[in-house]
Amino acid sequence: MPHFHLDGLDIAYLDEGTGDPILLIHGFASNKTINWVYPGWVDLLVKSGRRVIAVDNRGHGESSKFYDPAAYGAPIMAEDARKLLDHLRIERTDVMGYSMGARISAFLTLNHPDRVNRVIFGGLGYGMISGVGDPEPIASALEAERLQDVTDRTGRAFRAFADQTQSDRLALAACIRSSRQKISEADVAGITRPALIAVGTKDDIAGSPQRLADLMQDARVLEIPNRDHMVAVGDKVYKQGVLDFLDGSEA
Numbered sequence: 001m002p003h004f005h006l007d008g009l010d011i012a013y014l015d016e017g018t019g020d021p022i023l024l025i026h027g028f029a030s031n032k033t034i035n036w037v038y039p040g041w042v043d044l045l046v047k048s049g050r051r052v053i054a055v056d057n058r059g060h061g062e063s064s065k066f067y068d069p070a071a072y073g074a075p076i077m078a079e080d081a082r083k084l085l086d087h088l089r090i091e092r093t094d095v096m097g098y099s100m101g102a103r104i105s106a107f108l109t110l111n112h113p114d115r116v117n118r119v120i121f122g123g124l125g126y127g128m129i130s131g132v133g134d135p136e137p138i139a140s141a142l143e144a145e146r147l148q149d150v151t152d153r154t155g156r157a158f159r160a161f162a163d164q165t166q167s168d169r170l171a172l173a174a175c176i177r178s179s180r181q182k183i184s185e186a187d188v189a190g191i192t193r194p195a196l197i198a199v200g201t202k203d204d205i206a207g208s209p210q211r212l213a214d215l216m217q218d219a220r221v222l223e224i225p226n227r228d229h230m231v232a233v234g235d236k237v238y239k240q241g242v243l244d245f246l247d248g249s250e251a
Contacts, residue, residue, distance in 0.1 A: 001032075001062060004087045011080055012062035013055045017046035021090050022246070024054040025081060025108075027099030027123065027233075029162050029172050031061030035098055039234030048243060053093070055084055057104070058175075065171040072178035074100070078107035085115060094246060096120035098233055099205075103128055106183055109191055118194045120242055123229055125199050127207030129183055135176040142173040157230075188215045195219040196245040198238050200227030220245075 004011045014032055022045060026035035032054035036042050045052045056063040057077050066072065081104065085093060094117045097105030102124035109116045121128070133154070141155030142162055150156040162169050195216055199209040201223050213219040222241040224232045232238060 003062070004084055006083055006087075008064075009058065009080070010064045011055060011058070011084055013053060013084060014042070015051070015053050015088065016042060017049075017051045019049040019051050021051040021053060021093040023081060023085065023090075023093050023095045024052065025077075025095065025097035025101035025104050026054070026057065026060070027097075027101050028176060029060070029158055029165070029167060030098075031165065031167075032056050033061070034165055035101070035233060041234075041239070044239055044243070048246075050246075053084070053088065053090070055081060057101070059171040060167065060175075065168045067170055067174050069174045069177040072175040074103040075107045075111070077104045078111060081108050082112050082115065091115070092117055094118045094120075096122060096242065097124075098122040099124055099229070103183070106188070106191065109193055110183075110187055113191075113193060116193050118196070118246065119191070120196045120198060120245065121212070122198045122238070123200070123203065123206050123232060124212075125197060125207040125209035126211040127205065128212060129185060129188060130207055132205050132207070139173040139177050142169040142176075185215050188212065189217070191216050192218065194245075196222055196242065198222040198224060198232070198241060200224040200229060200232035200235070202226060202228040203232060205229040 024036045036054045042052050095105045102121040109119050137152040137155040138158045141150040141159040144150050197209040197213050199206045209221045213221050224235050224238045227235050
């Protein structure tokens with residue numbers, strides 16, 4: 001996979017296909033392969049005639065790892081994405097982020113609206129504004145010596161996932177402890193680009209997708225039936241809804 005180097009930062013990414021570009025931004029503790037390649041997104045979008053760029057966020061996958069929470073945060077990672085677009089000389093692109101990647105996508109759209117055509121927020125509704133819970137149990141689980149030592153249910157799930165993907169657990173702990181710059185309702189109301197908010201109907205992490213959509217000038221909701229936060233990402237309803245949104249044929 002290609003890498004982009006700038007100011008001591010190394011960002012891994014993939015760049016496949018030709019046509020109108022779309023930038024894919026993965027969720028916390030995931031990476032471009034787990035979030036987008038394995039569930040079939042890259043293949044689907046390339047076959048639909050698009051150029052697909054998928055990034056490994058800092059602290060994840062093959063990109064640079066940092067152990068100070070100050071090195072992370074969605075606004076910082078949004079700037080990494082913008083710099084990657086500069087590196088690839090992509091002036092304007094569609095953007096899709098999942099979970100943490102949706103928050104990163106929101107900051108990218110807010111701070112650089114001229115670079116974004118349309119934006120898809122996957123796995124994150126009003127939780128983008130209200131937050132999605134206390135990060136400390138997850139951080140502590142990532143720092144524990146053994147999975148068996150973790151008692152918190154959510155922390156245990158993230159720790160098991162990090163072990164499965166052979167992630168740098170200490171970098172992830174720093175990432176989730178980073179200062180979470182709030183996005184206000186007024187900020188979200190300022191997103192003028194067409195937006196799709198795709199959330200599983202059994203997702204108890206994301207928050208209400210409709211409540212988020214109601215704040216925006218041009219947003220619609222895609223409900224992913226009977227899917228929770230962890231499995232919605234590969235769902236066929238999600239995929240078809242995104243294709244329809246991108247080609248303008250959604251209801």
